[in-house]
Amino acid sequence: MVVTPQTVVVIGAGISGLTSAYELRRKLGRGARIVVIEKAPTIGGKLKTVSSDRGPLEVGAEAYLAFRKDATEFFSRLGLGEQLVAPSALPSQLYVDGSLRSLPRNTIMGVPSGPEGLESILSPETLDRIAMESDPSISAGIHWVPGDDANVGQLVEARYGSEVVDRIVSPLLGGVYSSTAYDLGLRATIPQLAAAFDQMASAGEFVSLGGAVKKVLDERKRFQQARLGSESVHSKPHRPVVFQTFRDGFEVLYRTLAEESGAEIRLNTSAVALARTDTGFAVSLESSSESEGGVETIDADGVVLAAPAHVTGPLLADVAADASEIIGGVDAASSAVVAMCFDTSEGLPEINGVLCEAGADLSAKAFTISSRKWPHIAQRYPAVVRASFGRFDDDSHVHRTDEDLLARARQDLARATGFTAEPVATMVQRWWRGIPRFDVGHGQLMEFAQANIADVRGLAASGAWLSGPGIPECISNARAAADKVAGEIY
Numbered sequence: 001m002v003v004t005p006q007t008v009v010v011i012g013a014g015i016s017g018l019t020s021a022y023e024l025r026r027k028l029g030r031g032a033r034i035v036v037i038e039k040a041p042t043i044g045g046k047l048k049t050v051s052s053d054r055g056p057l058e059v060g061a062e063a064y065l066a067f068r069k070d071a072t073e074f075f076s077r078l079g080l081g082e083q084l085v086a087p088s089a090l091p092s093q094l095y096v097d098g099s100l101r102s103l104p105r106n107t108i109m110g111v112p113s114g115p116e117g118l119e120s121i122l123s124p125e126t127l128d129r130i131a132m133e134s135d136p137s138i139s140a141g142i143h144w145v146p147g148d149d150a151n152v153g154q155l156v157e158a159r160y161g162s163e164v165v166d167r168i169v170s171p172l173l174g175g176v177y178s179s180t181a182y183d184l185g186l187r188a189t190i191p192q193l194a195a196a197f198d199q200m201a202s203a204g205e206f207v208s209l210g211g212a213v214k215k216v217l218d219e220r221k222r223f224q225q226a227r228l229g230s231e232s233v234h235s236k237p238h239r240p241v242v243f244q245t246f247r248d249g250f251e252v253l254y255r256t257l258a259e260e261s262g263a264e265i266r267l268n269t270s271a272v273a274l275a276r277t278d279t280g281f282a283v284s285l286e287s288s289s290e291s292e293g294g295v296e297t298i299d300a301d302g303v304v305l306a307a308p309a310h311v312t313g314p315l316l317a318d319v320a321a322d323a324s325e326i327i328g329g330v331d332a333a334s335s336a337v338v339a340m341c342f343d344t345s346e347g348l349p350e351i352n353g354v355l356c357e358a359g360a361d362l363s364a365k366a367f368t369i370s371s372r373k374w375p376h377i378a379q380r381y382p383a384v385v386r387a388s389f390g391r392f393d394d395d396s397h398v399h400r401t402d403e404d405l406l407a408r409a410r411q412d413l414a415r416a417t418g419f420t421a422e423p424v425a426t427m428v429q430r431w432w433r434g435i436p437r438f439d440v441g442h443g444q445l446m447e448f449a450q451a452n453i454a455d456v457r458g459l460a461a462s463g464a465w466l467s468g469p470g471i472p473e474c475i476s477n478a479r480a481a482a483d484k485v486a487g488e489i490y
Ligand SMILES: Cc1cc2nc3c(=O)[nH]c(=O)nc-3n(C[C@H](O)[C@H](O)[C@H](O)COP(=O)(O)OP(=O)(O)OC[C@H]3O[C@@H](n4cnc5c(N)ncnc54)[C@H](O)[C@@H]3O)c2cc1C
Pocket: 011, 012, 013, 014, 015, 016, 017, 037, 038, 039, 040, 043, 044, 045, 046, 047, 059, 060, 061, 062, 063, 064, 065, 269, 270, 271, 272, 306, 307, 308, 311, 335, 337, 431, 434, 435, 462, 463, 464, 465, 468, 469, 470, 471, 472, 474
């Protein structure tokens, strides 16, 4: 009997698609045909390392959350453990009311438990309001039924006032989600806080924002103390590493995954339709390269969709209609990154970055001072700064010309930090619909969508839109997607 090797098509060569391709190879073995379809001329998606004469720089994602041990273990298994580097211990600052202020400690994504330490950022009226919020003799509690969700901005504004949202919470959340707090759901973006509300409501306690934040902070403190206690008495207690990155750029990650997957990677090729067949699926492709132009169909036993939501949704229309509608309805924020290299760091503040309050007198929403944040970058350049523009509610800056964006990046950097040096090299990268928006109820909708896809043998879908844009989350979802398909077609 001749056994026909399986064919699996992976749509999208970002971290999600490449991780799925790698895992599919591990599960299906050398005989399987794995084809990765990528619309762009390069692999990596939102991971994009660019070369310059002094070494690699990131113009997409710049680090991953090192608390996610599963991601670090995955990178080590790929032989990339030696590549991982940690940032400096310098703080970031907030740009509020025209000047830099210390970023408050002891908040959960910028949401404080009380007014202490916020005097330089908030007005006395707001400080009073925060102080009273968790006092049951003065305040009414939050009406919360376990499982509820809320709009982050509206919730924090209702309890503490809009100053807290605009000056602290939106800048912090915006750094991850490219949206203000008013465009984000609590359960998808600050799940610890939603869980604390659930616990308080289930226990019949008075539910307040300050009380829930305190509960999460206390839990975090207990966890850290337990970790310190378990460290050897001889070892020096070390600072927890929150983020890590790759010394030679994320490029080493996406190239390694592509190579190890042994997949056939079709660049400049878009998946344009997906249909069921008697034996599996038919994937229609359209090539944008002149030599290979035209439409082609690949027959596949399994398919992993790993493209952005606005692509994945429509592709699912004929195979999982409910999922198609739900995933296709996920919005996304566009943004632009302007990377600037300088041959001097004189006058550049000793901080890792700046987060700008919503409504600040700047076009940029944040700066990463990459050469202060990352010692390996400081070895290559005297100074590197990344300016970020654009949010879900405002992509006007992303439409500007490169020259305009660069001029604004320099002007805003000078205004926020006083650093006025002229860059010796610059790069502008736009990310249209780059980060999905995690709205109220997002998790529940995704559960419905995944349940619909689960019913289709040999089909899986994952990506930044599923449960979070962070690289570790994309990797674990992509591995699960590959597991499902491999398990069903093997
Ligand atoms: C500016 C920026 C900074 C970020 N910073 C961080 C960070 O520091 N840390 C962190 O953890 N995360 C960060 N993120 C988020 C993270 O980079 C992304 O969520 C993640 O890389 C998404 O990976 P993905 O594979 O799911 O999607 P993508 O990277 O979007 O990959 C999807 C791929 O599908 C391709 N595609 C689209 N349509 C088709 C089609 N029809 N056919 C075939 N292919 C198609 C696309 O070209 C793309 O290559 C950042 C994101 C951005 C935009």
